[in-house]
Amino acid sequence: MEYLETSAGNPLQYMADVYGRGLKYERPPFTFQSTEWEDLARERMSRESLGYVCGNASTGETTRKNHEAFQKWSIVPSRLVETSTYPSLKTELLNQKLPVPIAIAPIGVQRIFNPDGELATAAAAASEGVPYIYSTAAATSIEDVAKVNGNGVRWYQLYWPSNDHNDLTVSLLKRAKENGFSTLVVTLDTYKLGWRPSDLNNAYNPFLRSDTVGTALGFSDPVFRKNFKEKYGKEVEEDMKTAASDWAGMIFPGFSHGWEDLKFLRENWDGPIVLKGIQTVLDAKKCVELGIEGIVVSNHGGRQQDGGPASLDRLVKIVNEVGSKIDIIFDSGIRCGSDIAKALALGAKMVLVGRPYVYGLVLGGEEGVGHVLRSLLGDLTMNLHLAGIKSVSPEHLNRDCLEYSE
Incomplete structure (x- = not known):
């Protein structure tokens, strides 16, 4: 329309x-009730895609805590705050000025939700001025995504292959840089997929599928293709099932890297590096010591480890210790504008939006994603405006705007 x-x-x-x-x-054509997006999307998804995006690790305890944590904080409005404009959503992060304080969280295999997949999401993000983070497990090549994202701000999220495949990592980083991805986001908590009952019940692991739903980056990579041919004596297209299995084994190697391996990334990436999945103060301090530019306080939306604390609770503790020393991004549990406002007030400079935009993708492709992003930003703007908060800058939006109650 x-x-x-x-x-x-x-x-x-x-x-x-x-x-x-x-x-x-x-x-x-789409509801503005953010609490209804998931239920409406559930009606349209296959059992497998529904289980993948809506499922959580084990009992879902971590996910529930993520949502409950927001309700412990309340935005307390101030009155007679003279205004002549609506609140500014501009933020500064990683030495870059950005028009909004939200970004598209990296989510792979997006063609299981809509045939346009990442192309729809990247185009909508560009239209709305929202930074887009491309997943290593995407169903669309990094080159094609860059084209539709155009002049948008885009970052590359790395599922980090083991040191045995450093040549592949270098190739992936090179392609990201050549295609205008300015920041490297390294996911630390997914060197192996978590215990996810919904996926297990469906016997569904999209990364093992040979129809390129999560293999587009690998299958189009010259180093991956070269190594595959040397190993098996044939092209990727001649045995896509084996190729998919090999690719999954490389981006989810099963075991974690160590802090010392960050040196390799620094040697092969000349832009900002952001580490995603930080939950402890000790790890956050280590990032500061190593000169890492940014961290994402995230528990992967409760999809990886169960029985953990709410990501918002960890944000508070981490900001208390290193908030002035490193750029902090928040992820896990964002569902509406007030959630965004609370995370920013608690010290995050940016918030990642994950599942909600996937629901938009399911409901309406590019228009659906655009609707979700516009709705979240409109909700955020009006919440700030009616609370007498002039901008998302810490000068105006901070803990003094909030009240905590158990």
Whole structure:
């Protein structure tokens, strides 16, 4: 519909356009109730794709804690704060000025949710001015994603192969840099997939599928293809099942790297490095000591390890210790504008949005993703505006804006 295009990148205009269309008795194609996106998407997904994106590690305890943690914090409004403009969402991160404080979290295999997959997500992110993080497990090549993302801000997320495959890692980093990915985001908590009952019940691991749902980056990589041919004496296309298994084994090697291995990444990447999956103060301090530019306080949305603490609770502790020494990004549990505001008030400079945009992708491809992003930013803007908070800058949005209660 027209208003989905004309108000791109402007969530408040989006709201005005929807009400304007209402005067002609037209209703928008997607709900604005963020709590309903998941249920609506569930109705459209296959059992396998539903289990993959909605499933969690073990009993889901960590995921539940992620959501419950937000409700312990309340945004306390101030009155008679004179304003002539709406709150600014501009933020500065990794020495870069950005128009909004949210980014697309890296999620792979997006074609299991919509045939357009990463192409739809990357295009919507560019339209909304939201940084896009490309997953190593994507179902679309990094080159094709870069094309549709155009002038958008894009970062590359690495599932880090073992040291036996450093030549592959170098190739992946080189391709990312050549295609305009400015920041390297290294996921630390997924060297092996977690114990996920929903995937096990469906006997479904998308990374082992040979139809390229999670293998596009590997199958298009010259080093991976060269090594595969030397090992098996044939091309990837001649035995895609084996190739998929090999690729999965490389990006999920089973065992973790050590701190000393970060030197290799620094030698082969000349931009900012962000480590995703930090949960302890000790690890955060180690990142500062090693000169890492940023960290993502994340527990992978509760998809990897169960029985852990809420990511928001860890954010508070980590910010208390290193908040002034390193750029901190938050991830895990974001579902609405007030969640974003609370994470920013607690010291994050940016927030990653994960599952909600996948639900948008399921419901409407590029338009669905754009709707989710615009809705979250509109929700955030109005929450700040009506609370008397002039911007997402720590000068205006900080812990003094919040009240904590058990």
